[in-house]
Amino acid sequence: MSTPDHEQTTPPKTLLDLGPGEGSKVEHIKIESNYLRGTLVEELGQDTSRFSEDQVQLIKFHGMYQQEDRDLRQGRRAAGAEKAYQFMIRSRIPGGALTAEQYLVQDNLSERYGNHTMRITTRQSFQLHGILKGDIHSTIHAINESLLSTLAACGDVNRNVMACPAPVSSRAQAQLQEIAEQLAIHLAPKSKAYHEIWVDGEKIHSTEEPEEDVEPMYGVTYLPRKFKIGVAYPGDNCIDIFTQDIGLVARVENDTLIGFTAVLGGGMGATHGKQETFPRLATPFADLTVDQVLPVSETIITVQRDYGDRTNRRHARMKYVVEECGVDWFRQQVEERLGYQLSDPSEVHFHGIEDHLGWQPQADGNLFLGLPIENGRLRDTETSRLKSGLRAVIEQFQLSVRLTAQQNILLLDIKEEDRSTIEHLLQEYGIETDPTRVGAYRFAMACPALPTCGLAVAEAERVLPALVKQLETNLHALGLGNEEIGIRMTGCPNGCARPYLGDIGFVGRSKDLYNIHLGGDLGYTRLNAVYAQSVNIKDIPAMLQPLFVFWRDERQANEAFGDFCHRVGFEQLREKVAVQTTVG
Known part of the structure; x- marks a missing residue:
């Protein structure tokens, strides 16, 4: 460690x-909030696109973050318009367990109020992105009616x-x-504020002294x-x-x-x-x-x-x-x-x-199917109607759902006689059910980062697929295409995708620049360490290539890449790279 x-x-x-x-400013906001009420009710009633600064801290306890579309920032600033404010609403889903009905509620809300995507988090929850302020109450109220909650999905709890x-x-x-x-x-x-504001709305207007x-x-x-x-x-x-x-x-x-x-x-x-x-x-x-x-x-x-x-x-x-x-x-x-x-x-x-992917038996004799989801983002694209296909299968067969910490999804309680029908239906939507065909991205994940996360200083979700594809091509050329390598990327050092555990971790430093961490293990029981700082994303494949060659040529039997880097040590890794660069 x-x-x-x-x-x-x-x-x-x-x-x-x-x-x-x-104490910090946030401590005083909490103390003065009247147990998380603040002025949320009043500001919800205002015809504005955002909450005030203090209330932005409080809404986290209620399960949301105020964000903006940073892709639009420059254009809106030039036009004299305010920032493109929107909200991410996160549900609290213990163990990632949902009924079919609860899943479908999330899906419907993402279509009605969100940006038509759902995102599985690294803590087995769903995030809905692109919610506008005027739709927050309807969204959270509907989540609670499905017997889920957003309370304590965020915040200092x-x-x-x-x-x-x-x-x-x-x-x-x-x-x-x-x-x-x-x-x-x-x-x-235990504060009653959450239910007063989002569930039992009539209490907002009550003139009686609250308990x-x-x-x-x-x-x-x-x-x-x-x-x-x-x-x-x-x-x-x-x-x-x-x-x-x-x-x-x-x-x-x-x-x-x-x-x-x-x-x-x-x-x-x-x-x-x-x-x-x-x-x-x-x-x-x-x-x-x-x-x-x-x-x-x-x-x-x-x-x-x-x-x-x-x-x-x-x-x-x-x-x-x-x-x-x-x-x-x-x-x-x-x-x-x-x-x-x-x-x-x-x-x-x-x-x-x-990672619990593919077709597997349940303890009760039924089957479950683990489906790999790139960065946990459920959406329809030209090549795969992932979101529509999942909705169709879950609705038709009333399947329970589990979300995984690798941002994947498990479809539960499948009867053996329904297996082929479900397999065929998913394939019609372009959904891959065989995890062995996913390639190197099976063991990769990234945080959302830009354009919505206010903490991000670099890209993650939008750039990691192409980077992994390039690394995968290089590994295949070296005869290492079937090796499992854990790759994790975040757009800032806060570590939401847990990059400090992967064989390879990429941590954003600023636009297009990343620290490269090496030496974790596939069991995710050992921290990696910084190997190189502020590397441009376009230079990452070339930087890692001689390390992959060194690993191929001098590793012990079945030694994983992270274990190899950890055993050999960074000094020897850098010496080897220097020699290969000189020879080249």
Whole structure:
């Protein structure tokens, strides 16, 4: 794990120490929001295309981001028009599990109010893009009527709880989904504001004095930053468990779930040029019984609530408290609040990743079909009517749906006698069902980045397919076309597509420039490291080509590219490249 070495220190100045007027601006917005209400109702009623600056922070807790189409910025500025404001609305979908009806609601909303696409996130949720301010209420209200929610899909709270999505094993695996749902409900904000504004609209106009709100766990300031939890099945790291604030790895004996090994303090975000920020993999913390999961998770959150950095949001994730104060200190805080000691953690081992693609058997005798989705974007194109085809199959056969952490989709509960019909129908829409035909992009993913993400400094989703295609062509020419290489790209260092774990990670520095990270593993249990900085995207294939040659010629048996780079080391990699360049 390549994180900075820090001596154990006392906690930084935090919520327990802040006096009046101290803390970041966002902290004061939360405190003054009346439990997330702010002036949202009033601004929803205004004939404007956007929310005011303070309310932009609050709407995140309700499941949305205010964005703009940055492709149109220059033209609109020249014309004297305001920015092309729009909203991304994200649903909270524990474990990525949807009914057919819930899926179809998302699809309909994307057509009626959005930009006619749906995007599967790396946390097993759906995002609808291109929503206009006047359509926000209708969109969120409809999502809630489908028995899903957008509450806590964003914001400084526990966000969507991830879980292994594949129904392939036993009752024990099914319990992972149940626990993810229990955690999502238990750790959700208790403020009535969300339901008042988006669900029970009549309360907005009530003249009666509202009941007093209480946030028994979060308090008026909620958390210093976002918080993430994931639940993994033994041996299957399909949700990147070590990137979670709390990772729960199931312990199973004789097909019976006996508990979990908790890992603590993972997180991907960083900021260019800020040494106090860095990606970190979670640390083994404790073994928990099934009954301990909810109270221990809540208690961990309260420690982060009290000790997370409230002055510097870049340094506010729980990983920094764990890194700087030590896991032993953190465990002591948790045990003191619980009133009992926790068991030491068992060893956790992952030797690979299962992406659950293709036709596979379910534990109940039915089948499921895992379909690869490029960057998680469901849309119709000239070559593939992906969105229409999925809608047709899900509607006709009333299939349950699971979303994966690799931004793919699983169609569940398929009867054996329907397999050929579904296969044929999908092919009519140009949808590939055989993951072996996807090529190198099977193990690649990117964040949305431009034009909608306000944090993006470079492209990701729109440029990675062509880049991977070029890399794939080069690998085939070297006889390496069948090798699995994890490739991840983000348009900024915040790490939404978890680029710090891939064999190869591309992290945007500025327009067309990327840091190249190498040395992760396909099991996503090891951080990669920066190999080269500010490389123009057009030069990336040429830079990687001599490394691929070196790997082909001198790797150990079946050694993956990331493992090779990690074993050999960057100094030798650079020496080899220099020699090849000189010879060439």
